[in-house]
Amino acid sequence: MQPLQWNGKSLLVLDQTLLPEQEVWDDCDTYELVAEAIEKMKVRGAPAIGATAAYGIAIGANAPDALALDKGPYLAYLEAVNERLAKTRPTAVNLFWAIKRMRGLIAANTDLSVAELGELITREANLIAEEDVRLNKRIGQNGLQFIPENARILTHCNTGSLATFDYGTALGVIRAAHEQGRVQHVYADETRPYLQGARLTAFELHRDNIPVTVVTDSMAGYLMQQKMVDLVIVGADRIAANGDAANKIGTYSLAVLAKHHGIPFYVAAPMSTLDYEMETGDEIEIEQRSADEVIFIGGKRMVPEGVPALHPAFDVTPHELITAIITDQGNAWQPNTEAMLKLK
Numbered sequence: 001m002q003p004l005q006w007n008g009k010s011l012l013v014l015d016q017t018l019l020p021e022q023e024v025w026d027d028c029d030t031y032e033l034v035a036e037a038i039e040k041m042k043v044r045g046a047p048a049i050g051a052t053a054a055y056g057i058a059i060g061a062n063a064p065d066a067l068a069l070d071k072g073p074y075l076a077y078l079e080a081v082n083e084r085l086a087k088t089r090p091t092a093v094n095l096f097w098a099i100k101r102m103r104g105l106i107a108a109n110t111d112l113s114v115a116e117l118g119e120l121i122t123r124e125a126n127l128i129a130e131e132d133v134r135l136n137k138r139i140g141q142n143g144l145q146f147i148p149e150n151a152r153i154l155t156h157c158n159t160g161s162l163a164t165f166d167y168g169t170a171l172g173v174i175r176a177a178h179e180q181g182r183v184q185h186v187y188a189d190e191t192r193p194y195l196q197g198a199r200l201t202a203f204e205l206h207r208d209n210i211p212v213t214v215v216t217d218s219m220a221g222y223l224m225q226q227k228m229v230d231l232v233i234v235g236a237d238r239i240a241a242n243g244d245a246a247n248k249i250g251t252y253s254l255a256v257l258a259k260h261h262g263i264p265f266y267v268a269a270p271m272s273t274l275d276y277e278m279e280t281g282d283e284i285e286i287e288q289r290s291a292d293e294v295i296f297i298g299g300k301r302m303v304p305e306g307v308p309a310l311h312p313a314f315d316v317t318p319h320e321l322i323t324a325i326i327t328d329q330g331n332a333w334q335p336n337t338e339a340m341l342k343l344k
């Protein structure tokens with residue numbers, strides 16, 4: 001199930017905060033509405049955020065008021081659109097990758113008319129979305145070698161169709177392995193506090209008839225101890241030049257547990273998630289979200305009044321804990337700076 005639908009003028013965004021109970025599509029016809037959809041996590045997952053931002057820029061670039069501007073003010077306005085979208089979420093580098101790509105396109109085509117630029121930007125957004133699906137399928141194929149027959153797989157957060165334009169990254173590998181009959185079972189961590197695993201991964205896999213069981217995040221160690229897991233595979237929001245990988249909070253704990261139990265731990269991501277400008281994961285900004293997202297579940301208070309809560313939305317898994325990074329360009333086995341450079 002794709003999380004976005006482009007109708008040529010506006011972007012329909014499937015509100016993932018309401019899944020699995022309700023399937024509500026928001027019609028975002030201004031770039032501000034697109035920015036808010038990313039901020040409120042109606043659309044989430046690194047590649048999906050990148051594609052959404054690209055469409056946000058296309059919507060901004062083709063707004064009637066904008067098309068009425070002269071070239072100079074139009075270019076300045078486009079930069080304001082880019083800046084607004086860049087402020088939505090800090091950790092997933094795909095957002096900044098998409099904006100950088102649009103900036104480059106605009107800079108290389110300033111000789112075009114305002115209307116032509118608007119059209120060019122829309123075509124680029126469509127290209128980014130289409131490319132995403134193609135790259136995810138390649139990630140799926142590149143990851144197949146790591147999935148044994150009858151694999152019992154543990155995954156975290158949601159890295160599927162809903163987190164991309166379609167197919168998925170880590171879930172793309174699982175999908176590809178399932179197509180070959182290799183998947184015995186998938187355990188989906190519920191992924192507190194947003195429950196992307198329980199609400200979204202379980203929703204997607206169940207719909208696609210891939211056997212899935214939801215476990216709470218704290219059950220992972222038990223599962224590994226009971227020899228119920230053959231491998232762990234997760235996605236990433238930003239991977240530094242040395243292979244350190246930022247992903248949904250709780251990923252690091254899984255990697256430590258996997259190491260302790262001698263279970264391979266894989267990270268799957270498109271090349272647009274690799275940030276060679278950051279030498280190590282220490283440089284990655286971790287989004288700090290509202291404590292209320294931890295304190296309340298479904299509107300019900302879970303923490304006594306007056307007690308604070310923390311909500312770092314991501315953590316960084318050091319490269320030493322990662323067995324291989326799987327990308328559309330190939331895989332980095334036991335990733336380090338040298339292995340990561342070979343992918344570039």
Ligand SMILES: CSC[C@@H](O)[C@@H](O)C(=O)COP(=O)(O)O
Pocket residue numbers: 044045046047092156157158159160163164168169170196234235236237247248249313
């Ligand atoms: C293919 S998605 C990879 C990551 O973006 C995913 O694992 C993740 O951490 C998503 O976080 P989210 O906060 O739901 O946007």
